[in-house]
Amino acid sequence: MSGVAIQSCGACGRSWQFRRAACPACGSSSVAEAEAGGGGTVWSVTTVLRAPLPELDVPGGYGIALVTLDEGPRIMCRAEAGISIGDRVRVALGEDGLPRASRA
Ligand SMILES: [Zn+2]
Numbered sequence: 001m002s003g004v005a006i007q008s009c010g011a012c013g014r015s016w017q018f019r020r021a022a023c024p025a026c027g028s029s030s031v032a033e034a035e036a037g038g039g040g041t042v043w044s045v046t047t048v049l050r051a052p053l054p055e056l057d058v059p060g061g062y063g064i065a066l067v068t069l070d071e072g073p074r075i076m077c078r079a080e081a082g083i084s085i086g087d088r089v090r091v092a093l094g095e096d097g098l099p100r101a102s103r104a
Pocket of ligand 1: 009010011012013014023024025026027028
């Protein structure tokens with residue numbers, strides 16, 4: 001599994017990432033915690049060449065991707081170099097607890 005926590009609605013089946021007490025689609029409070037399977041598709045990707053903090057600086061920059069999980073939510077991830085829009089990826093939490101996307 002991915003370690004990426006999501007929630008899903010017991011009434012309409014929609015899934016989302018950020019914790020809520022009620023479904024954003026239908027308003028039901030039948031909300032269940034779940035773990036994303038880890039499969040996803042790259043929605044967008046960019047390379048950060050100027051890190052916002054010195055401790056995040058990586059020579060040559062680092063990738064950031066928006067990945068649409070197979071369950072539906074779209075999440076931001078650190079991205080393996082070279083991935084492109086439309087690529088199938090695996091998302092899993094890194095040692096720092098942040099999601100990372102790598103080629104599936
Ligand atoms: Zn719902």
